[in-house]
Amino acid sequence: xxxxxxxxxxxxxxxxxxxxxxxxxxxxxxxxxxxxxxxxxxxxxxxxxxxxxxxxxxxxxxxxxxxxxxxxxxxxxxxxxxxxxxxxxxxxxxxxxxxxxxxxxxxxxxxxxxxxxxxxxxxxxxxxxxxxxxxxxxxxxxxxxxxxxxxxxxxxxxxxxxxxxxxxxxxxxxxxxxxxxxxxxxxxxxxxxxxxxxxxxxxxxxxxxxxxxxxxxxxxxxxxxxxxxxxxxxxxxxxxxxxxxxxxxxxxxxxxxxxxxxxxxxxxxxxxxxxxxxxxxxxxxxxxxxxxxxxxxxxxxxxxxxxxxxxxxxxxxxxxxxxxxxxxxxxxxxxxxxxxxxxxx
Numbered sequence: 001x002x003x004x005x006x007x008x009x010x011x012x013x014x015x016x017x018x019x020x021x022x023x024x025x026x027x028x029x030x031x032x033x034x035x036x037x038x039x040x041x042x043x044x045x046x047x048x049x050x051x052x053x054x055x056x057x058x059x060x061x062x063x064x065x066x067x068x069x070x071x072x073x074x075x076x077x078x079x080x081x082x083x084x085x086x087x088x089x090x091x092x093x094x095x096x097x098x099x100x101x102x103x104x105x106x107x108x109x110x111x112x113x114x115x116x117x118x119x120x121x122x123x124x125x126x127x128x129x130x131x132x133x134x135x136x137x138x139x140x141x142x143x144x145x146x147x148x149x150x151x152x153x154x155x156x157x158x159x160x161x162x163x164x165x166x167x168x169x170x171x172x173x174x175x176x177x178x179x180x181x182x183x184x185x186x187x188x189x190x191x192x193x194x195x196x197x198x199x200x201x202x203x204x205x206x207x208x209x210x211x212x213x214x215x216x217x218x219x220x221x222x223x224x225x226x227x228x229x230x231x232x233x234x235x236x237x238x239x240x241x242x243x244x245x246x247x248x249x250x251x252x253x254x255x256x257x258x259x260x261x262x263x264x265x266x267x268x269x270x271x272x273x274x275x276x277x278x279x280x281x282x283x284x285x286x287x288x289x290x291x292x293x294x295x296x297x298x299x300x301x302x303x304x305x306x307x308x309x310x311x312x313x314x315x316x317x318x319x320x321x322x323x324x325x326x327x328x329x330x331x332x333x334x335x336x337x338x339x340x341x342x343x344x345x
Contacts, residue, residue: 005088006056006069010049013076019045023170026051033076035063050164052123061167064212120191123164124154124181136180139199144309149240152220154181159196162209169209177202182236184249185222186215187260193217195236195249208249216255219247226261231325233269238305241321251282256291263291267329271304272296274343283339292331295338297324 003026010028014020017030018037028049031037037060038044046062049069056069070088074081128150130137136155156162158176163169179196186192192215196207208217219236224244231245232253239245248255253268268291273279287293302308309316330338 001054002088003051003054003056005084009073009080009084010056010069013073013080016076017047019043021045023048026056027164029167032060032062032065034065035060037062046167048164048167120154120183123161124156126151127153127155127180130155135178135199139180143237143306144313145237145240145306152183152223152240154183155179156181156196159207162194162196162207165194165209166211173207175202179207182219184217184219186212187221189222190215195219216258217249217252218255218259219249221246221259224261226265228265229267230261230265231267231269232256233305234271235304235306238269241305241309241318242325243318243322251279253282253286263289267292267294267325269294269305269325272300272302280343283343287332287335287339290331292329293335293339294325294329295335295342297328300324 007026014028014030017033020028020030023029029045030047030049031045032047034047037046044062047058047060049056049058051057057067058069058072059066070081070084073084127136127140128147134155136153137150140150140153155178157178159179160173160176162181163171163173177198177200179198182195182197183191184193184195190212192210192212194209194211195217196209198205210217220239224230224246228244231239231242233239233242233245233247234250236247236249239247246259251270253270256263256266256268268286270279270283270286270293274296283293300308302311305321309321
């Protein structure tokens with residue numbers, strides 16, 4: 001019922017929204033009246049109303065404002081909002097955005113309110129809230145991902161819904177399979193992108209959605225203490241086994257230069273692929289730049305942290321894992337010598 005009311009009032013104000021049009025089921029587009037959208041291209045329309053559960057939300061992909069439809073309506077027209085609030089909440093409808101009906105209205109303000117993490121929770125399911133027999137839980141258990149890390153991960157039941165997060169992806173995803181969703185945020189906690197990992201041996205294992213082109217895609221950066229030792233790994237799932245860890249997503253360790261972390265506090269852990277020419281180039285570059293590098297000892301044949309944990313399950317805890325890493329971390333000339341030995345393995 002609440003979604004029906006949201007759509008009803010959106011249609012009521014649609015004549016006041018430039019270039020308003022319906023793009024799909026519960027998906028509407030218009031020029032953003034909050035930021036004015038493009039001042040040079042009058043046909044640009046980067047504002048979107050979209051469904052999240054039983055509610056409509058609004059997001060502009062120009063100014064990044066992101067809010068519940070009720071908030072948008074209240075700022076646009078307090079008088080119409082009063083009617084909307086009475087109809088929507090007086091009969092006990094869920095007041096997700098507004099806990100009670102109020103009749104004190106301030107003058108409209110149009111400063112952006114960035115609420116991407118809230119929208120993420122609305123559109124997707126946090127893994128730690130799913131039942132124990134859920135498909136994504138079974139996948140994570142098979143990978144031995146620590147259960148206390150599940151709250152950092154999400155699940156989407158239909159990958160096509162990911163198009164909602166940015167207009168550039170509209171009509172680009174043709175499949176509908178469920179996926180594990182790994183969110184990337186910046187240091188302030190604002191959503192930057194999403195990595196969607198296949199669960200059913202899909203040909204395309206990862207689908208990455210970029211929401212913000214300015215900030216680098218670094219998983220976990222919002223949770224670390226940069227004054228303490230930080231581990232930097234390739235894969236987000238690998239980082240969940242380590243304390244105070246980030247993941248750059250692949251071998252993109254050049255991102256480290258853009259982070260507000262002292263190189264002296266960083267230990268870089270690259271996947272164990274001594275015969276991969278590109279990986280060896282990354283090792284060599286980081287060693288020359290003075291980073292502390294973990295060099296995989298000969299007795300470990302696993303490709304990455306997650307695979308190593310699986311192989312030595314019940315014989316390894318986090319303290320032992322950190323101990324192995326610290327005992328095989330080198331810097332400067334010693335790192336270069338150890339690297340030269342490692343790449344010949």
